[in-house]
Amino acid sequence: MALNIEQGSTSHSAYNLRSTFSDVEERHTLAVMVENEPGVLARVIGLFSGRGYNIESLTVAEVDHTGHTSRITIVTTGTPQVIEQIKAQLGRIVPVHEVHDLTVEGRSVERELALFKVEGQGEARVEALRLADIFRASVVDTTLESFIFEITGTSDKVDAFAELMRPLGLTEMARTGVAALSRGSAG
Amino acid sequence: MTQAMTGARMVIQALTDQGVDTVFGYPGGAVLPIYDELFQQSGIKHILVRHEQAAIHAAEGYARSTGRVGVAIVTSGPGATNAVTGLTDALMDSIPILVISGQVPTFLIGTDGFQEADTVGITRPCTKHNWLVKDTDALSRTLHEGFHVARSGRPGPVLIDVPKDVQFATGTYTAPEAIRSRYQPGTKGDPAVIAALAQAIETAERPVLYTGGGVINAGPEASRLLRDLVAKTGIPITSSLMGLGAYPASGERWLGMLGMHGLYEANMAMHGCDLLICVGARFDDRITGRTDAFSPQSIKAHIDIDASSINKVIPVDIPILGDCASVLTDLLEAWEARGSKTDRAAMSRWHAQIDAWRAQDCLRYKGSETVIKPQYALQRLEALTKGQDRYITTEVGQHQMWAAQFLGFEAPNRWMTSGGLGTMGYGFPASIGVQVAHPGATVINVAGEASWLMNMQELGTAAQYRLPVKQFILNNERLGMVRQWQQLLHGERYSQSWSEALPDFVKLAEAFGAKGIQCSDPDKLDEAIQEMLDHDGPVVFDCLVEKHENCFPMIPSGKAHNEMLMGEAATEQAIEAGGAVLV
Structure with a gap:
């Protein structure tokens, strides 16, 4: 007997083109809309640590004050089965309203903001400034021995900038983690 | 619709409006205002347990046997931490309970106050949801939301932490009708996928239904529909431990329980089927065995x-x-709309195959005329209680598996056992919860002596409320299941798995004002069981059984369904190194 139903497809997800049980790890960006109530972030983080899922990046902030809604953006990695589990597990947390997988729900943009402290003098200091210009990083603080650069971009871009700054005297770095939105109208 | 009252009064009002008639609990400093209100009313009966863990298990027993939300009240700090095992148990088995815990006053939170614990933090991973209520005006709304969350979607335990000053303060009470929760899980399945299943049933040659606790949780109507489906299609049906009773054990298509200690015919049918329909079960590791060889x-x-x-x-x-x-x-x-079709010829071949498996008689054991075999004890208990208004609870271990194998359940909500968490000490307090909900019924806790000792203090509760719960203890003076695994897996080195210095159970019962019966003679067993059943009060039945009996059939860890061990023979080297790490 033959049934033409894609293995691993679920009735709550329209994205059944991939095999859910592949061993290949994927990187997914999830946007989780939650009730802005005490402990909600602990619930989300506790889910990831309790069930052994990865968090590569996590950002959270209130996005709708009157609607008491916060948006948690999580970048995670896992096999397709694990990613499906993460979404389903997130979805059953009582104060979670919506879970969006931006990686599969069409195109999205991702941005991260980072602050870099680069200390140095002479040629290295000039080179740091020159590279910052190329990366469109702006100087938000300066002393005679240091700069603080502010850079916004994808995580890859921030990583690349960090690589270049390291030999030029990078001493401290602060990153916000990824914020992401799907492209086009909200639908 | 709204009314001003104290937080403590609101708790009683909310329980009343939610139709609660019984709560299980234990008072303490941080819940004194609630207990004061309980004292001044008569609508809600409070059962005083002897340990908070027992309050939660009793509420579970109450919930599982009635289909309603079970309620428990505990104090702050140790009261709440003692509730953690019960909450985790209820979460694993999807039992709807609502626990109200006291908390130190809001101005003391975070100061390591006396009997302060971060209760919502501790219970966050072991509840479906929990709340700390810091404002009396939010209390009634939170209580009603708690009931809604506990019973909606996949049911589970919720906890509401109420600081003492919130109980004292006056606020506005809102009735449940005025509240609309945002939490609304869907219940209706996708018609296109349901149609695909209907089509699969038409062409299946070897279909099997595998059902679980979800059918019980979905209410009696789900069990009725399941029976209807089996009757109309002729599909053989097996169930997980949690789902026993949804389909009657006397039913024509019943295969018995499946899984690690499931029946041969059930596991072979799972392994050999061409259509597996899982209803409200979750493919637990006790069920699947080796997943890559599961129902291939x-x-x-x-x-x-x-x-x-x-x-x-x-x-x-x-x-x-x-x-x-x-x-x-x-x-x-x-x-039915598609014509109620099945492949009748193939199905009758499948039924014949199952009958051949059944003829193996996998529960066969070696009887004895001198020692009570645990299986025999359960067969006699079954025979002597058949047809009665009977509820069974169990502890955890060999006796639990034998109870699942040898007792037959004809209706849902009649079988209360700790499936997911495997909590020793569950059965006795659960039997108390069941008996409170069903005062006239025969409630029996099938126990092992070691499990039973874990919450034996509840004899006080049973005696106080004259609850005629029957504690049927299969006493082998061993942690039987641990001993079995040590025999099979750990070179017969029986590390810490015997029960030394056991009490005299008869005297123990009598010390609490209950009845004690001991029996070690197979010939006198029927008489002794009848004496237990006839006694109108709590009974501790010390049934001295064969000490080294193993529970079979058994799928060893890391093996597939068609690699079952059927009896004492061929158990050596049954579990390979890879399987030994599994539990």
Whole structure:
């Protein structure tokens, strides 16, 4: 007997083109809309640590004050089965309203903001400034021995900038983690 | 619709408005205002347990046997931490309970106050949801939301932490009708996928239904629909430990329980089927054995209310997200609308194959005329209570598996056992909860002596409320299941698995004002069991059984369903190194 139903497809997800049980790890960006109530972030983080899922990046902030809604953006990695589990597990947390997988729900943009402290003098200091210009990083603080650069971009871009700054005297770095939105109208 | 009152009064009002008639609990400093209100009313009966863990298990027993939300009240700090095992148990088995815990006053939170614990932090991973209520005006709303969350979707335990000053303060009470919760899990399955399952039933040659606790949770209507489906299609049916009773044990298509200690015919049918329909079960590791060899030739359908249960362990072909009762209604309708077809010729070959497996008589054991075999004790208990208004609870271990194998359940909500968490000490307090809910029924806790000792203080509760619970202890003076595994896996080195310095159970019962019976002679067993059943009060029955009996059949860890151990023979080297790390 033959049934033409894609293995691993679920009735709550329209994205059944991939095999859910592949061993290949994927990187997914999830946007989780939650009730802005005490402990909600602990619930989300506790889910990831309790069930052994990865968090590569996590950002959270209130996005709708009157609607008491916060948006948690999580970048995670896992096999397709694990990613499906993460979404389903997130979805059953009582104060979670919506879970969006931006990686599969069409195109999205991702941005991260980072602050870099680069200390140095002479040629290295000039080179740091020159590279910052190329990366469109702006100087938000300066002393005679240091700069603080502010850079916004994808995580890859921030990583690349960090690589270049390291030999030029990078001493401290602060990153916000990824914020992401799907492209086009909200639908 | 709204009314001003103190927080403590609100708790009583909310319980009353939610139709609660019984709460289980234990007072303490941080819940004194609530207990003061309990004292001044008569609508809600309070059962004073002897340990908070027992309050939670009793509420579970109450909930599982009635289908309603069980309620417990505990104090702050140790009261709340003692509740953690019960909450985790209820979470694993999807039992709807609501626990109200006291908390130190809001101005003391965070100061390491006396009997302060971060209760919402501690219980966050072991509840479906929990709340700390810091404002009396929010209390009634939170209580009603708690009941709603506990019983909606996949049921589970919730906890509401109420600081003492919130109990004292006056606020506005809101009735449940005025509240609309945002938490509204869907119950209806996707018709297109249900139609695909109906089609699969028509062409299946070797179909099997595998049902679980979700059918019980979906209410009596789900069990009725399941029976209807089996009667109309002739599909053989097995169940997990949690689902026993949804289909009657006397039913024509009943295969018995499946899994690690499941019946040969049930496991062989799972292994050999070409269509596996899972209804409200979750492919637990006790069920699947080796997952890569699990039911290798079948198309798999899974009906479940919880999206995270689908494709978690076993990939399925026909996933249906919805309430069991709703989906079974739609499935029957869809299948009947298509002409109520099955492959009759193939099905009768399948039934014949199952009869051949059944003829193996996998529960066969070596009888004895001198020692009571535990299986025999349960067969006699079954025979002497058959047809009665009977509820069974169990502890955890060999006796639990034998109870599942040898007792027959004809209706849902009659079997209370700790399935997911495997909590020793569950059965006695659960039997108290069941008896409180069903005062006239015969409530029996099938126990092992070691498990039973874990919450034996509840004899005080049983005696105080004259609850005629029957504690049927299969006493082998061993942690039987541990001993069995040490025999099979650890070179017969019986590390710490015998029960030294056991009490005299008869005297122990009598010390609490209960009745004690001891029996060691198979010839006198019937008489002794009858004496237990006839006594109108709590009974501790010390049934001295064969000490080294092993529980079979058994699927060893790391093995597939068709690699069962059937008896004492051939158990050596049964579990390989890879399987030894599994539990």
